Amino acid sequence: MELDLIAQILLLGLLQGGVYALVACGLTLIYGVMKIVNFAHAEFLTLGMYLALVAFEQFGLNPYVVAPVIFGLVCVLGAAFQHITIRPALKHPQINQMLITIGISTLLVGLIQLVWGPNNQVVRLPWARNTLDIEMFGGEISLSYARLIAFGVAIAIAAVAWWALRHTRMGMGMRAASQNPFAAQLMGIDVSRINLVTFGVGAGLAALAGALISPAFFMNPTFGKEYFLLTAFVIVVLGTMGNFAGALIGGLVIGIAEAIGGLLLGPAMRPMVSLSVFVIVLLFLPRGIFKGRLT
Amino acid sequence: MKLSNWLDWQLVAGCIVILVAAGIGVSSPSEYVVQVITLGALYAAVATAWSIAGGMGGLLLLGIISFFGVGAYVNGILFTKYGISPWINLMLGFLVAAALGRLIAALTLRFGLSEDYFAMFTVGISQVLKHLLLNWEYAGQATGIYITIIQDDFWMMSFVSRKPYLLIGLALLLGIVVITYLIQRSELGYRLAAVRLNNQAAEALGIDSVRTKTHAIVLSAGLSGMVGAFYSQFSTFIDPAQVFSLATNFEMLLGAVLGGRLTIIGPLLGSAALKPIQDVMRGLMGGGADALYLVFYGGLLVASCLLLPKGIAQYIQNWHKRHYAKSAPAEKQALAGEIK
Amino acid sequence: MSTPLLELREVTKRFRGLVAVDHVSFTVGAGEIIGIIGPNGSGKTTTFSCVSGFLVPEEGDILFEGTSIRGHRPSDIALRGVARTFQVVQPFEDLSVVENVVIGALRGGSVDLGEARDYAREVTEFVGLGPVAEQLAGSLTIPGRKRLEIAKALATRPKLLLLDEVMAGLRPSEVDLAIGLVRAIRDKGITVVLVEHLMRAVMALSERLLVLDHGALIAQGDPRTVIADEAVVEAYFGKAHAHA
Numbered sequence: 001m002e003l004d005l006i007a008q009i010l011l012l013g014l015l016q017g018g019v020y021a022l023v024a025c026g027l028t029l030i031y032g033v034m035k036i037v038n039f040a041h042a043e044f045l046t047l048g049m050y051l052a053l054v055a056f057e058q059f060g061l062n063p064y065v066v067a068p069v070i071f072g073l074v075c076v077l078g079a080a081f082q083h084i085t086i087r088p089a090l091k092h093p094q095i096n097q098m099l100i101t102i103g104i105s106t107l108l109v110g111l112i113q114l115v116w117g118p119n120n121q122v123v124r125l126p127w128a129r130n131t132l133d134i135e136m137f138g139g140e141i142s143l144s145y146a147r148l149i150a151f152g153v154a155i156a157i158a159a160v161a162w163w164a165l166r167h168t169r170m171g172m173g174m175r176a177a178s179q180n181p182f183a184a185q186l187m188g189i190d191v192s193r194i195n196l197v198t199f200g201v202g203a204g205l206a207a208l209a210g211a212l213i214s215p216a217f218f219m220n221p222t223f224g225k226e227y228f229l230l231t232a233f234v235i236v237v238l239g240t241m242g243n244f245a246g247a248l249i250g251g252l253v254i255g256i257a258e259a260i261g262g263l264l265l266g267p268a269m270r271p272m273v274s275l276s277v278f279v280i281v282l283l284f285l286p287r288g289i290f291k292g293r294l295t
Numbered sequence: 296m297k298l299s300n301w302l303d304w305q306l307v308a309g310c311i312v313i314l315v316a317a318g319i320g321v322s323s324p325s326e327y328v329v330q331v332i333t334l335g336a337l338y339a340a341v342a343t344a345w346s347i348a349g350g351m352g353g354l355l356l357l358g359i360i361s362f363f364g365v366g367a368y369v370n371g372i373l374f375t376k377y378g379i380s381p382w383i384n385l386m387l388g389f390l391v392a393a394a395l396g397r398l399i400a401a402l403t404l405r406f407g408l409s410e411d412y413f414a415m416f417t418v419g420i421s422q423v424l425k426h427l428l429l430n431w432e433y434a435g436q437a438t439g440i441y442i443t444i445i446q447d448d449f450w451m452m453s454f455v456s457r458k459p460y461l462l463i464g465l466a467l468l469l470g471i472v473v474i475t476y477l478i479q480r481s482e483l484g485y486r487l488a489a490v491r492l493n494n495q496a497a498e499a500l501g502i503d504s505v506r507t508k509t510h511a512i513v514l515s516a517g518l519s520g521m522v523g524a525f526y527s528q529f530s531t532f533i534d535p536a537q538v539f540s541l542a543t544n545f546e547m548l549l550g551a552v553l554g555g556r557l558t559i560i561g562p563l564l565g566s567a568a569l570k571p572i573q574d575v576m577r578g579l580m581g582g583g584a585d586a587l588y589l590v591f592y593g594g595l596l597v598a599s600c601l602l603l604p605k606g607i608a609q610y611i612q613n614w615h616k617r618h619y620a621k622s623a624p625a626e627k628q629a630l631a632g633e634i635k
Numbered sequence: 636m637s638t639p640l641l642e643l644r645e646v647t648k649r650f651r652g653l654v655a656v657d658h659v660s661f662t663v664g665a666g667e668i669i670g671i672i673g674p675n676g677s678g679k680t681t682t683f684s685c686v687s688g689f690l691v692p693e694e695g696d697i698l699f700e701g702t703s704i705r706g707h708r709p710s711d712i713a714l715r716g717v718a719r720t721f722q723v724v725q726p727f728e729d730l731s732v733v734e735n736v737v738i739g740a741l742r743g744g745s746v747d748l749g750e751a752r753d754y755a756r757e758v759t760e761f762v763g764l765g766p767v768a769e770q771l772a773g774s775l776t777i778p779g780r781k782r783l784e785i786a787k788a789l790a791t792r793p794k795l796l797l798l799d800e801v802m803a804g805l806r807p808s809e810v811d812l813a814i815g816l817v818r819a820i821r822d823k824g825i826t827v828v829l830v831e832h833l834m835r836a837v838m839a840l841s842e843r844l845l846v847l848d849h850g851a852l853i854a855q856g857d858p859r860t861v862i863a864d865e866a867v868v869e870a871y872f873g874k875a876h877a878h879a
Contacts, residue, residue, distance in 0.1 A: 037411050039357075039418070085597050095355055096600045098414055099552055102357070102545050103596030109542075110589025118586070221586075225541060230422050233415040241411060271426040278419060282402050282412065482741055482748045489727055489738045496725035499687060501713035501743040501791050 004139025017255020018151035024235035024247040026205035032178040032242030033198040039101040042224030043108035044203040048210025049219040067211040071204040078203025113221040120218040128215035146216035234274045299619040305559040320461040335570035336464040342551035342562035344518035350556030352511035353491030358417035360544035362392035362516040366523025367538040371440035381452035381528040392520020400509040425539035439534025460529045555606025638701040640665045646695035655681040657850035668827045670841030678850040679830040687719040688712040718793035720784040722800045728773030739790030762786040798829040
């Protein structure tokens with residue numbers, strides 16, 4: 001195979017991995033602090049895509065401009081879901097909490113379908129489809145602006161979130177709560193407020209990722225579930241559940257691994273890559289590649 | 296068998312519900328009613344099968360649809376390609392799905408590994424199976440498998456009328472209800488309760504929690520596979536998107552959760568309540584009903600987890616306790632009758 | 636010399652940097668009652684957890700009836716005849732008292748359910764929980780919960796019973812009853828190792844006493860001689876006084 005084609009596929013995998021990383025960050029943050037696997041996570045991404053679509057079609061706003069607003073809106077929505085449905089269930093068995101997030105997921109898919117219909121739609125941002133062409137390995141590598149921007153912003157946001165975890169009061173509170181919520185409570189940290197903010201921010205990050213990819217992917221109500229849920233699970237498991245840096249690196253690794261898998265086995269077999277990674281991690285690295293939580 | 300025993304009472308009540316459903320179905324002139332009852336029975340059968348692992352065993356086996364789908368494809372392939380009787384395929388569906396359950400258990404239940412992995416893995420595997428079948432040319436890829444039925448042939452489970460399927464579906468459901476009843480009364484019922492309530496204490500008392508959980512998973516998986524095998528024969532058409540649908544998966548779980556996943560009769564009642572509601576909604580609203588139904592059952596799932604964590608059956612159990620405490624105060628309940 | 640029932644050889648368990656059990660070696664002969672004392676955090680419960688398989692020591696070996704059980708699953712060790720109780724009691728709260736005991740009596744499923752029920756009833760009577768057998772375990776008082784903890788362990792028909800602070804939180808009269816119960820268990824031919832803070836119970840029951848401090852075994856032997864030992868007084872009673 002041509003070297004330039006391989007480079008093209010690997011680079012596309014890396015770009016995709018950046019988006020994965022941003023989605024997985026939110027999921028791992030929620031797990032790290034609250035010990036809840038959020039099955040509704042992918043729906044917040046889908047919601048982000050549709051909100052970007054509305055902003056674009058109704059108000060002519062560019063998804064990249066409106067992304068911070070979408071982040072804020074879905075933050076509030078996520079926090080509201082947390083407050084109404086998950087907070088009362090925190091003392092219930094784990095299975096109830098998971099079923100509640102599944103219920104939220106189903107509810108959101110239904111609402112999205114009611115409002116926007118079941119058909120494929122996309123944000124038709126004309127220039128986003130244009131490509132950046134680079135001469136490399138005796139050939140030309142083309143990367144669409146939509147994907148380049150999504151990657152760049154995703155990585156930047158994830159880096160900011162990583163910094164905030166270590167240097168802001170709220171971030172340090174989250175890390176304390178992830179280590180030991182009871183001790184954190186004793187030290188005067190308001191754990192229920194931390195939970196609220198964590199779930200909100202986690203959902204917001206997923207929606208932000210959704211807004212960023214909205215010019216590059218066709219959306220439908222089950223888009224998030226179909227394309228991101230399993231992958232996000234695999235990433236957080238690979239990067240050690242609850243480990244923020246692990247999710248970042250895991251996202252990039254899975255993005256590239258999927259690209260390589262697609263190259264070797266054909267694009268249809270890409271989901272097999274995620275499963276294989278999942279099985280390998282379960283067998284050989286049951287605690288993931290990192291240790292500890294939110295470090 | 297004593298009605299004052301909660302387990303026995305549930306079995307009798309379950310049989311009555313199934314018989315009534317059979318009576319309505321057989322006497323109804325409407326093919327649509329027969330279809331709804333049969334589908335309801337299948338959902339109830341999977342929900343009841345799931346409750347062995349997900350209820351009694353307290354396991355986060357959230358992706359039950361994998362086993363259902365595998366069973367459906369076992370019959371779909373063996374019937375259309377090799378002409379093997381669906382009656383045999385029910386057993387083969389059980390075996391293949393149980394083997395898949397065994398494999399998943401072996402991968403995920405290693406000592407000390409978090410339950411969260413298990414939950415995510417079981418959901419993930421259903422989507423992987425879907426993609427595998429979407430790419431498997433032999434199994435029809437996205438087109439799926441059509442089963443053609445030309446004439447009545449009991450041995451090939453082929454009937455022009457829908458009514459025989461109704462009876463087979465209800466018989467399957469009855470069989471699974473009886474199996475859960477027998478498990479609750481057995482040594483396995485105690486082991487599952489021990490592992491669910493306190494894994495560490497169970498281990499300290501000599502109960503191999505991994506082995507116990509594996510038994511529960513294999514049983515839930517196998518029985519769901521059997522139902523799946525029947526489903527393909529009944530519906531005469533399967534494709535990956537349908538038999539590995541996460542929406543269907545969670546709808547089946549909702550029946551069990553709403554009814555009460557720790558009881559025998561709960562999953563049956565929960566599913567029996569849900570299916571007709573869906574069809575009424577569809578009747579009233581036509582095509583848009585699908586989305587509204589998702590909103591409805593997602594909301595119901597959240598609400599029942601919050602407000603009725605033990606399900607509707609909890610109220611029936613309380614009534615049963617009060618009723619028989621009044622009428623037979625001296626009588627002691629059989630031991631297993633008190634397992635909760 | 637015959638094989639001891641239980642033998643620990645240089646058992647070491649670390650948690651990150653901390654050495655919780657430090658090269659501990661001792662043997663337990665069949666039919667003995669052995670007491671283990673030591674200040675909080677001296678490694679008593681960790682030693683029990685190593686023997687019962689809930690923790691795997693990094694170094695050393697643990698032999699039961701001459702066979703190494705290091706790294707075996709807790710359930711396997713329980714079926715070989717080592718039963719333990721937990722310092723923080725672990726009842727199956729939603730089951731009745733006798734059903735809790737049935738779970739032990741099943742011996743992992745190898746005993747027929749009818750037989751297990753009969754034996755569970757017998758054990759429930761034996762530990763004095765007969766009158767509350769049908770109550771939910773979650774409704775028991777502290778002394779009742781401690782007894783249930785013993786009953787569940789006894790129902791597995793152990794050869795060796797590890798009792799972790801079963802007297803803690805009991806009133807003096809209840810302690811006397813508990814001492815009688817432990818003696819009755821030994822008289823059934825079951826070897827007992829008990830971790831206990833309450834010196835009155837330890838001195839009344841133990842035929843041999845082991846003292847742990849910072850994970851190390853600092854003394855063992857005849858109870859009266861051991862508690863007179865200077866190192867023990869300093870490590871154990873000295874600190875106890877300091878706390879008071």
